[in-house]
Amino acid sequence: MRDEPGATAVPLPLPRRRLPRPPGPSRRARPLRFGLPGRRTAVKLLVLGVLAAAFAAQALGALLPHVPLLLAASAGSLAAEGALYRWQRGMVSLFAKSHADVTVRHVLRDLLLVVGLLRLGEQHREGAYAPLVAGLLVFYALHWAIQAVSVLVRRARTLPVVTRNIDASALRLTPAPPVLLRRPGHRLAVFGLPATAGLLVTAATDAPVYGAGGLALSLALALTGLGALLLRLLPGRGPAGEQEVLDWFEAWLTRYRPTVGLYFSGGASSAYQANMWLEPLARLDGRPVIVLRERHMVQRIAATDIPVVCLPKVSTLMRLEHSTLRVLLHPSNSGKTSQVLRIPTIKHAFVNHGESDKLSSCNPYAKAYDEVWVAGPAARERYALAEVGVEDKDVVEIGRPQLDAVRPYAGPPAPGAFTTVLYAPTWEGWDGNPGNTSVVEAGENLVRALLADPDVRLLYKPHPLTGSVDPRARAADLRIRELVRAANRERGGPRPDPSAATALARRAAELDRLTAAGFRSAADQAERMLRQPAPEAGRAAAVRRAEAAWEEAYWASLPEWEHQVVTDARPPLYACFNRADLLISDVSSVISDFLASGKPYAVANTSTLAEDVFRKSFPTVAAATVLTPDASGVAALLEAVRRPERDELAGERAALALRLLGPAEPSSQERFAGAVRNLCEAAVRHRARMAERLATELPVPGPRREPARSSAPSAAPSAAPGPHGHD
CATH class of the missing domain: 3.40.50.2000 (Glycogen Phosphorylase B;)
Structure with a gap:
C-alpha cells in the first residue's frame, strides 16, 4: 500500500476481517477545537475580502457616478489580481470552482467601467462614449473568436498516439502556440489591460481619446493572436491527421518489432508503480516498450531509453494484436486493464508494484492474468491461503530486481x-x-x-x-x-559550505537536461513528442551517473x-x-x-x-x-x-x-529475465497453435469451382460433395 518508488506489497496469509475499533471513547466523539483561522486561511480571506470590497466600491462609483471612487476601486481590483497571481496561486482554482474565474472578473470590471462612462455621459457627452462601448464589445467578440480557433488548433494537435523516445518528425509536429493564446483567462487579462487602463484614464479626464487608444491597442493584440492561430489551420501547416498518425504508428511497430512491454494505467500519483519497473525492463534482452493509456502519464514516466507509447482509445490499443509484442507486464490493476487482456496474442503477467501483508496484495483480479510474478515463497503461500482463484502453477517467483539499489x-x-x-x-x-x-x-x-x-x-x-x-x-x-x-x-x-548548494544546483540542472525535464511552460504533448526523439546511445548510463551524483550532492548540501x-x-x-x-x-x-x-x-x-x-x-x-x-x-x-x-x-x-x-542466487534480475523469456516462448507457441488451428478450420480462399456436369440431359447429378462440403 506504500505509494513510494521501490515499494513492495506481500499478500495476506489469511483473509482479514476489519479490525474492531479500540476500546474507549469514540474517535469521532473527540471535542472539536475552535480558534482563530490559520495564517494561510487568513491570507486567503484577506485576498477575497479585498477583491469583494474593490468590486463593491467600483459598482458604487459607477452608479453614483463618483469618478475618484471608481478609479480607486478599479486600480485596487487590478492590484489585487496581480497579488493573487503572484503570491496566491492556489486561490486561482478556488475562484474558478466558484465560477468567478479571471474571465468573469475581467468582464465585470470592464462592465462597471462602461456603466460609469455611460452615467457620466448622461451628464456630459454620451455620444462620445458610445464608440468606446462599441469598441469594447468588438474586443470581446475577438476574444471569443480566439477561443474558438484555439479549440480547433488544440484538437488538430491532439494526436491519437502520444510517444516518447521515438522519432516523430514524420508527423510534421511544430512548437505549440504561445500559452496566452490557449488560456482564455490569462489572454483576456493581458490583451484587455490596455483597454481597461484607457477607460480608467478616460473616466478620470473626460477625454475619450485615451479610452480609444487603449482599445485600439487591445484590438491590435487580439487581431494578431487570432491571425497567428488561423495560420496554423491552413492546409499543410498542421500536424498529420488521425489516419496518417495511425499508419505511422503501425509502421513503427513493424520496424521496431517489440517483444515485451509494460502496461500501465492510473492517476498522476501512481506513476511510481510503473517507474519502479523501468530499470529491470531496460536490462532485458529484446525490444521493450511501455504502453500507457492516459496522456498525462507520458511525462510522469521517469527517465528511460525505452520507447513509450500512449494509446488512449481502445481501437488504437487493439492494433497491438497484430504486432510482434508477446508479453505485457502489469504493475497494477485498473479499470482499463480489462481492455488489453482481450488481446489473445499477448501473454499477461501481473508483477505488482510491491507486496505487503495487506489484503490488497491478494486481489482476486490477479486470476485474470496468465501468470502472477511474486518476490519469494511467502507470497506464493499467501496466494494459496487467500483462495482468490490464482493457481499455484501460475505463480512465478522472481525476487525483487529493483532492490539492487x-x-x-x-x-x-x-x-x-x-x-x-x-x-x-x-x-x-x-x-x-x-x-x-x-x-x-x-x-x-x-x-x-x-x-x-x-x-x-x-x-x-x-x-x-x-x-x-x-x-x-x-x-x-x-x-x-x-x-x-x-x-x-x-x-x-x-550549515554546510555554500558551495554544497551550488554543487547541488549544478547536479540538478545536469539531471534535468538528461531527463528532458526542461520543457518550456507552453509546450503541449505534440511539442514534447517533437522534443523527445529516439535517445542517443549511452544516455541511460549517463542518467544513472547523474542521479547518483545528485543524491550525493543532495545529502552533502544538508x-x-x-x-x-x-x-x-x-x-x-x-x-x-x-x-x-x-x-x-x-x-x-x-x-x-x-x-x-x-x-x-x-x-x-x-x-x-x-x-x-x-x-x-x-x-x-x-x-x-x-x-x-x-x-x-x-x-x-x-x-x-x-x-x-x-x-x-x-x-x-x-x-x-x-x-x-527469495534467494540471492541466481540474482533477481536473472530470474526476472528468465520468467520473461519463458512467457515469451509460451506466447510464440500459443500463436503457432492458433495459426495452425485457423489454417485447418477455415477454407482456403480462392475462386469457387462449380462441379462438372454431364452434357446429356438425362444424366443424374453427381452424388459427390462439392469443394465446400455440400452438394
Whole structure:
C-alpha cells in the first residue's frame, strides 16, 4: 500500500476481517477545537475580502457616478489580481470552482467601467462614449473568436498516439502556440489591460481619446493572436491527421518489432508503480516498450531509453494484436486493464508494484492474468491461503530486481555520529482500518520520542496519499512536520559550505537536461513528442551517473544534525534506505524492501491486536521490533541499533528476507529475465497453435469451382460433395 518508488506489497496469509475499533471513547466523539483561522486561511480571506470590497466600491462609483471612487476601486481590483497571481496561486482554482474565474472578473470590471462612462455621459457627452462601448464589445467578440480557433488548433494537435523516445518528425509536429493564446483567462487579462487602463484614464479626464487608444491597442493584440492561430489551420501547416498518425504508428511497430512491454494505467500519483519497473525492463534482452493509456502519464514516466507509447482509445490499443509484442507486464490493476487482456496474442503477467501483508496484495483480479510474478515463497503461500482463484502453477517467483539499489548493512553508526532513523508510515487506506497507518494514533508519539534523543537524526517520509481519505491523518501529518521544524530550530548547528548548494544546483540542472525535464511552460504533448526523439546511445548510463551524483550532492548540501521531511520525488525511498540506520514503518511493502539491507526495523502496532497475534497475522513483522502507540520501546530500540550485540533479531531478519525476497542466487534480475523469456516462448507457441488451428478450420480462399456436369440431359447429378462440403 506504500505509494513510494521501490515499494513492495506481500499478500495476506489469511483473509482479514476489519479490525474492531479500540476500546474507549469514540474517535469521532473527540471535542472539536475552535480558534482563530490559520495564517494561510487568513491570507486567503484577506485576498477575497479585498477583491469583494474593490468590486463593491467600483459598482458604487459607477452608479453614483463618483469618478475618484471608481478609479480607486478599479486600480485596487487590478492590484489585487496581480497579488493573487503572484503570491496566491492556489486561490486561482478556488475562484474558478466558484465560477468567478479571471474571465468573469475581467468582464465585470470592464462592465462597471462602461456603466460609469455611460452615467457620466448622461451628464456630459454620451455620444462620445458610445464608440468606446462599441469598441469594447468588438474586443470581446475577438476574444471569443480566439477561443474558438484555439479549440480547433488544440484538437488538430491532439494526436491519437502520444510517444516518447521515438522519432516523430514524420508527423510534421511544430512548437505549440504561445500559452496566452490557449488560456482564455490569462489572454483576456493581458490583451484587455490596455483597454481597461484607457477607460480608467478616460473616466478620470473626460477625454475619450485615451479610452480609444487603449482599445485600439487591445484590438491590435487580439487581431494578431487570432491571425497567428488561423495560420496554423491552413492546409499543410498542421500536424498529420488521425489516419496518417495511425499508419505511422503501425509502421513503427513493424520496424521496431517489440517483444515485451509494460502496461500501465492510473492517476498522476501512481506513476511510481510503473517507474519502479523501468530499470529491470531496460536490462532485458529484446525490444521493450511501455504502453500507457492516459496522456498525462507520458511525462510522469521517469527517465528511460525505452520507447513509450500512449494509446488512449481502445481501437488504437487493439492494433497491438497484430504486432510482434508477446508479453505485457502489469504493475497494477485498473479499470482499463480489462481492455488489453482481450488481446489473445499477448501473454499477461501481473508483477505488482510491491507486496505487503495487506489484503490488497491478494486481489482476486490477479486470476485474470496468465501468470502472477511474486518476490519469494511467502507470497506464493499467501496466494494459496487467500483462495482468490490464482493457481499455484501460475505463480512465478522472481525476487525483487529493483532492490539492487539498496546497500547492505555496513555496521552500526560510528561513535559520535548521529543515528539516522527513517520514519516512513503508509497512508490510511480506503477501509478505515485503524491498523493501516500509524500516523493518526502513534505518529506524534514516535516522532517526539525520536526527537528527544540528542543523537538521533530523523528522516520523515510520509506516504504521498496521507490524509487523502481521513482528515485526521492529514492533520497529524502536519503536526509531525511542525514538530520536526521546531526541533531543528532548537537544535541548531553549523550549515554546510555554500558551495554544497551550488554543487547541488549544478547536479540538478545536469539531471534535468538528461531527463528532458526542461520543457518550456507552453509546450503541449505534440511539442514534447517533437522534443523527445529516439535517445542517443549511452544516455541511460549517463542518467544513472547523474542521479547518483545528485543524491550525493543532495545529502552533502544538508547539515548532518538537521532532521528532514522528505516529500519530493527525489531523493527516492531507496536513497533514504541507504542513509538510514533504522526504519520505523507500518505493515506495508516498505518493510519488505528494507529487509534487503539487513538493517534493523520496527513496526508500529495500531491494530488493537496483541503483539503475538500481530506477529502471526503479518509475517513481515516476524523480524521486527513491535512498537506500541505510546512509543515506549523507542529508547531500547535505539540502543540495540547502536550496540549490535543487543540486536537479537539479526538472524531472523536474514531468514525472513530469504522467505520474502527469495534467494540471492541466481540474482533477481536473472530470474526476472528468465520468467520473461519463458512467457515469451509460451506466447510464440500459443500463436503457432492458433495459426495452425485457423489454417485447418477455415477454407482456403480462392475462386469457387462449380462441379462438372454431364452434357446429356438425362444424366443424374453427381452424388459427390462439392469443394465446400455440400452438394
